Amino acid sequence: MSVSFLAQRAVKLLVTLASIVIFIQGAFVIVTHQVLTKTFLTHDPIRMQKHLDRSKKSFIILLITILTIVAPSGVRITTDNRSIPKNTMVKDLRTGGIISSMKQKSVLISNHQIYTDWVFLWWLAYTGDLAGNVYIMLKNSLAKIPIMGYGMRNYNFIFMNRKWSKDRINLANHLGNLDHNARGVGRLAGKHPSLDIASGKEVWSDNGAATKDHRQIRWPYTLIIFPEGTNLSANTREKSRVFSEKANLPIFNNLVLPRVTGLRFSLQELRNSCEVVYDTTIGYSGVKQNEYGQDIYQLSNIFLRGHSPDLVDIYIRAFNLKDIPLDDEEEFTKWLLDVWHEKDKLLDTFYAKGSFDLDPNTHQVTTGTCKIKSSEVAQFLILPLLSLAALVAKILRSFC
Structure with a gap:
C-alpha cells in the first residue's frame, strides 16, 4: 500500500470518529437542555415551548x-413560480447556503427515496427559520430508542402504529393541538380540550379569541408527510x-402508490390553520x-463513510388548501394520484437528463450548499474541541 493511500484511510477514519464524537456529545447537550427546560420551566409553558x-x-x-x-451535498431547488412567488428561495452569496421565505403554517408532502429524505426537507424548513417548528410522522418503535426517543417525544413528533384503527385518535389529538396553537387558541394560550373518555379523543371548543400574549400569539408549523409511507425499494x-x-390503480415508474387516508385526514384536521x-419532489445524483x-445512500454510508449525494434536486410547488377537494374522498384520491403522476413524469425527466429541465420562464432554479450558519455550527464543535484539547494535553503530560 502506498503512503498516500494509508494517509487517506487515516484521515477518513479520523473524520468518521470525529462525527461520532460530535453526534454523541451534541445529542447529550440537546437532551440535557430538554431535561433542564422541563424541570425548571413547567410553570411557564410558553418559555418552555420556545x-x-x-x-x-x-x-x-x-x-x-x-x-x-463528512460529506457535504450541493442543493438545486426548482420552484414553480406559478404557485410560489419568485425569490422565495435565494442563494446567500456570503455563505453559499440558501435563504427562503416559506409560509409559516404548512404541510409538506414528498416522495420517499432514502432514509434521510426528512433531513433535507427539515433543512429546507431551516432555510426559512422554521427548523424549530417541524413535525414528522415516525414509526412508533423509534419512540423507544434510549435517549433519542426521549428527545423526539419532546419534539412532539407523531409516532404511528401503521394501523389506522389505533392511529386515527392519536393523529387527531396531535393535529388538533397543532392547529389550535397555530391559531392562538390552544394549550399555549391557556386553553384546554375536554376528553371523550370512551374514544380517548380530545374535543376542542373554538369559543373565545386568541390570547394576547406578547411573547407568542400563534405558533408556526411545518408538518412533513411522506404519503407513500415507506422508501422506494424493490420490495x-x-x-x-x-x-x-388488483385495485385498477396507476402503476408508477419511480414511485410507490401514495396512501390517501392519512394525508386527507391530516389536511382536514389542519384546514383552519x-x-x-407544499408538494416537493426529490431526486439524488448518483x-x-x-x-x-x-441501497446506495444508506444511513451508515452517509454519516460514517461520507458517501452522500453530490447534488440533491428538490422541486417545489404549492397548493392552496381550498383548491384541494378534501370533503370528497373520490375526488381527493383523483387529485393525489394526479399529483403523483406529475411527480412521476418529473422523475422520468430527471433520470434522463440529470435535472427536472423545466421552463425557465415559469420556474426559478436556485443552487447552493446544504449548510447552516457558521455561528450555529460552533455550538456543536466547542465541546468536542475542548475534549480533544484535554486529551492532547493529557497525552503531552504523559511524555513530560
Whole structure:
C-alpha cells in the first residue's frame, strides 16, 4: 500500500470518529437542555415551548454539521413560480447556503427515496427559520430508542402504529393541538380540550379569541408527510405494483402508490390553520432509474463513510388548501394520484437528463450548499474541541 493511500484511510477514519464524537456529545447537550427546560420551566409553558423548539432546531443543526464535515451535498431547488412567488428561495452569496421565505403554517408532502429524505426537507424548513417548528410522522418503535426517543417525544413528533384503527385518535389529538396553537387558541394560550373518555379523543371548543400574549400569539408549523409511507425499494415497488393491478390503480415508474387516508385526514384536521400545501419532489445524483437510493445512500454510508449525494434536486410547488377537494374522498384520491403522476413524469425527466429541465420562464432554479450558519455550527464543535484539547494535553503530560 502506498503512503498516500494509508494517509487517506487515516484521515477518513479520523473524520468518521470525529462525527461520532460530535453526534454523541451534541445529542447529550440537546437532551440535557430538554431535561433542564422541563424541570425548571413547567410553570411557564410558553418559555418552555420556545426552549424545546430551540432544542429541535439544534438537532437538525447537529445533523447538517456532521454532513458538512463528512460529506457535504450541493442543493438545486426548482420552484414553480406559478404557485410560489419568485425569490422565495435565494442563494446567500456570503455563505453559499440558501435563504427562503416559506409560509409559516404548512404541510409538506414528498416522495420517499432514502432514509434521510426528512433531513433535507427539515433543512429546507431551516432555510426559512422554521427548523424549530417541524413535525414528522415516525414509526412508533423509534419512540423507544434510549435517549433519542426521549428527545423526539419532546419534539412532539407523531409516532404511528401503521394501523389506522389505533392511529386515527392519536393523529387527531396531535393535529388538533397543532392547529389550535397555530391559531392562538390552544394549550399555549391557556386553553384546554375536554376528553371523550370512551374514544380517548380530545374535543376542542373554538369559543373565545386568541390570547394576547406578547411573547407568542400563534405558533408556526411545518408538518412533513411522506404519503407513500415507506422508501422506494424493490420490495415496496413490487407490493405497490401488485396492489395497483388488483385495485385498477396507476402503476408508477419511480414511485410507490401514495396512501390517501392519512394525508386527507391530516389536511382536514389542519384546514383552519394551514396556509399552504407544499408538494416537493426529490431526486439524488448518483441514482439511476430503476436503482434504489436507499441501497446506495444508506444511513451508515452517509454519516460514517461520507458517501452522500453530490447534488440533491428538490422541486417545489404549492397548493392552496381550498383548491384541494378534501370533503370528497373520490375526488381527493383523483387529485393525489394526479399529483403523483406529475411527480412521476418529473422523475422520468430527471433520470434522463440529470435535472427536472423545466421552463425557465415559469420556474426559478436556485443552487447552493446544504449548510447552516457558521455561528450555529460552533455550538456543536466547542465541546468536542475542548475534549480533544484535554486529551492532547493529557497525552503531552504523559511524555513530560
